[in-house]
Amino acid sequence: MNNHPFHLVDKSPWPITGSIGLMTTMLGLIMWFHKLNYNLMIMGLMIIILTMIQWWRDVTRESTFQGLHTIKVILSMKLGMILFIVSEVLFFSSFFWAFFHSSLSPTMEIGLMWPPKGILPFNPINVPMLNTMILLSSGVSITWAHNALINKNYPQMIQSMIITVILGIYFSLLQLYEYLESPFCISDSVYGATFFMATGFHGLHVIIGTIFIAVSLLRMKKLHFSNDHHVGFEASAWYWHFVDVVWLFLYISIYWWGG
Numbered sequence: 001m002n003n004h005p006f007h008l009v010d011k012s013p014w015p016i017t018g019s020i021g022l023m024t025t026m027l028g029l030i031m032w033f034h035k036l037n038y039n040l041m042i043m044g045l046m047i048i049i050l051t052m053i054q055w056w057r058d059v060t061r062e063s064t065f066q067g068l069h070t071i072k073v074i075l076s077m078k079l080g081m082i083l084f085i086v087s088e089v090l091f092f093s094s095f096f097w098a099f100f101h102s103s104l105s106p107t108m109e110i111g112l113m114w115p116p117k118g119i120l121p122f123n124p125i126n127v128p129m130l131n132t133m134i135l136l137s138s139g140v141s142i143t144w145a146h147n148a149l150i151n152k153n154y155p156q157m158i159q160s161m162i163i164t165v166i167l168g169i170y171f172s173l174l175q176l177y178e179y180l181e182s183p184f185c186i187s188d189s190v191y192g193a194t195f196f197m198a199t200g201f202h203g204l205h206v207i208i209g210t211i212f213i214a215v216s217l218l219r220m221k222k223l224h225f226s227n228d229h230h231v232g233f234e235a236s237a238w239y240w241h242f243v244d245v246v247w248l249f250l251y252i253s254i255y256w257w258g259g
Contacts, residue, residue, distance in 0.1 A: 021047030
């Protein structure tokens with residue numbers, strides 16, 4: 001037995017395979033941009049995805065079946081998730097900075113007006129408003145799931161998590177529809193660039209969050225969580241609430257005020 005509460009991880013191949021995957025993806029992007037050949041990029045992405053699946057499988061095994069995640073380890077994982085969300089806040093702050101820099105003081109190149117001349121922005125009362133209602137509802141359902149877990153009401157938790165996953169998929173499909181019907185594209189001045197970068201990366205985060213919650217749902221069905229040991233689920237709930245808050249800022253600033 002160890003005489004300390006910390007978990008010293010076993011030898012693992014996943015850091016090196018992850019690095020190889022990232023390098024392959026970067027080289028594949030260069031090949032795609034210059035040679036219009038994306039085979040290497042797809043291979044790199046596959047390496048990264050397989051590495052992620054197996055790495056997280058090992059972490060799940062360590063915590064659920066081997067009992068290696070002590071109170072100290074759980075605290076460090078929670079702090080790691082908090083720091084990751086803080087880094088994501090700064091990531092999205094750069095998009096908001098670019099948007100407000102361009103919109104609060106429009107330059108001569110875009111006609112000294114915002115939105116720039118020729119840009120027809122989305123009506124914030126249509127699909128964007130519906131998506132806002134969907135994400136707010138999903139925030140309620142994931143909180144309901146957390147409450148049900150703490151109160152040991154596992155059937156209710158599974159129901160509310162299924163609702164959250166369905167709402168996340170619904171949001172992504174509506175955003176896809178909105179993109180397909182968009183009257184402007186990413187190359188339409190700084191408006192198109194900031195709009196699609198901010199909403200596109202948020203959409204990517206919604207997809208990742210939906211997968212995160214779906215995996216937590218599968219783990220719950222396999223009884224991996226209890227009312228006092230559910231770090232994986234808690235991390236997915238925090239991430240989902242972050243996605244909700246970012247969307248509210250996006251909706252208010254880009255769709256409503258910026259349009």
